[in-house]
């Protein structure tokens with residue numbers, strides 16, 4: 455994951471437009487994210503070609519927000535379009551060869567491997583269908599990968615009565631994913647950007663050459679070229695920016711905790727138990743770093759982490775904890791805290807991790823529900839920003855991962871502030887955030903590898919610390 459520039463936000467309408475929307479609309483569409491029936495995994499994908507007709511979604515590409523142009527837009531601009539093509543790349547062949555322990559590149563065929571196809575085409579990919587459904591496969595991550603398998607809704611969804619159904623009915627009876635609901639949207643992205651037991655970018659796959667997955671919904675969604683109108687999202691959710699960030703943190707964390715539970719379970723069962731401990735769970739740079747004097751790990755040890763410990767890579771957990779502080783406090787003796795303590799021990803017992811991770815994923819349910827039901831206020835966003843800004847006192851800059859996470863949170867929260875009528879991303883803040891971003895995308899000796907792994911070989915914690923402080927100076931808190 456590369457750290458995006460802020461200029462993707464240039465096309466934003468002036469802040470006051472959203473402040474006005476915020477004043478007019480104070481309701482939130484009822485959330486139905488909890489309690490929906492799970493989908494039948496057997497529903498079939500029919501292929502993006504079925505959506506491409508001129509009269510349907512294949513209309514003119516420009517202007518970009520024309521309804522009916524989704525196919526043309528996706529083909530031209532969406533990174534998901536090339537997700538299958540990339541499997542023919544030499545890089546993919548090398549990954550597959552290493553991962554499957556094959557003899558040569560000639561026999562390496564990632565384009566036929568169900569593990570790759572489950573993320574590079576659609577979830578639950580059945581390898582037997584590769585030949586039969588060549589056209590479907592060739593489209594990469596197509597419409598149904600996010601909107602749900604269209605077996606039941608393809609014909610129906612063009613009719614008048616279908617449009618009258620609620621999103622919940624479309625979902626439960628027809629298998630269409632309710633992408634307007636942010637919880638479901640985050641879950642749809644997390645299927646591939648976090649992973650599932652069937653499709654897991656674990657350390658074996660990373661060591662084979664796959665980029666590590668760092669899911670941060672608000673950031674990833676900001677980067678995805680959109681074939682829908684963001685204005686409609688904002689009209690639906692007057693506190694859209696902060697809501698998208700908060701649900702990204704919490705729902706994303708819930709998906710990661712479920713993956714951790716399944717990784718732990720898979721390591722105790724079957725003829726070929728999975729690896730344990732699973733290194734992809736940890737902060738990569740706990741293990742992958744050079745030894746030097748002076749050492750920033752000794753000078754500024756990470757908060758709450760004893761030097762020499764392999765830190766759990768709790769990428770989004772920090773956001774969850776801070777949200778809990780302003781919203782719905784986690785219970786005393788929280789399972790999440792217990793899990794953190796367990797994951798800080800050298801070889802945590804897989805069965806204990808599995809049960810604690812499941813309990814912790816249930817525990818953040820009430821926080822998610824509170825975010826779904828109750829609109830954020832400017833005060834709450836300011837409270838969150840203060841909690842983040844205060845934590846820049848502490849040496850969170852000592853490692854790349856928490857510093858990068860801090861950067862992404864500042865961007866989301868200052869944007870959210872503007873959204874709710876406060877001071878947003880003005881040029882002074884943008885300038886300092888850009889300086890911080892520059893220091894996080896550190897220059898590296900091997901640009902290609904660095905881009906893939908975010909390897910902070912020349913990471914300079916003192917520089918990042920002082921940039922964090924300079925941001926603190928100009929944002930009131």
Ligand code: HEC
Pocket residue numbers: 455456540541543545546547549550553564567569570571572573574645646647648649650653654655664665666667668
């Ligand atoms: C859990 C889902 C998942 C699985 C399984 C998976 N990938 Fe990926 N892959 C991704 C995602 C998501 C990205 C984009 C990462 C990013 O940039 O944030 C990606 C990126 C890549 C890239 C880099 C693409 C680029 O444009 O730089 C290659 C190459 C790749 N995958 C090959 C493979 C191969 C080969 C397999 C099977 C051995 C595989 N992937 C399995 C989700 C997955």
Ligand code: HEC
Pocket residue numbers: 502505511522524525526528529534595596597598599600601632633634639681682
């Ligand atoms: C990476 C995920 C993803 C992919 C791939 C994708 N979409 Fe979407 N789509 C979304 C999201 C998220 C929204 C915004 C929420 C909404 O309006 O449902 C959306 C919105 C839409 C809308 C607007 C719905 C409305 O009521 O305004 C249409 C139509 C649509 N997509 C069609 C397509 C078509 C056709 C394709 C394939 C060419 C496609 N999408 C591919 C995620 C995706």
Ligand code: HEC
Pocket residue numbers: 455456533534536537538540572573574575576577595599600639642643644645646647674675677678
């Ligand atoms: C079926 C799996 C799948 C789903 C669902 C999915 N993605 Fe992706 N996404 C991928 C893969 C695979 C790539 C890498 C494509 C490549 O580089 O060839 C990718 C790449 C991307 C990229 C470009 C790489 C990066 O991280 O900058 C963005 C942005 C992105 N996805 C956002 C999203 C968002 C937002 C959603 C949910 C609305 C989503 N994706 C849903 C599989 C998926």
Ligand code: HEC
Pocket residue numbers: 657660661662663666733734735736737738739740741742764907
């Ligand atoms: C508990 C220690 C540990 C953690 C945590 C860890 N790794 Fe590794 N990693 C290893 C070991 C040991 C090897 C194999 C030795 C080698 O090849 O250097 C390895 C090998 C690799 C390799 C292949 C060798 C190379 O240098 O290219 C890559 C790439 C890699 N790891 C990336 C990651 C990433 C990314 C993360 C975080 C998501 C991570 N590792 C987390 C211990 C770890």
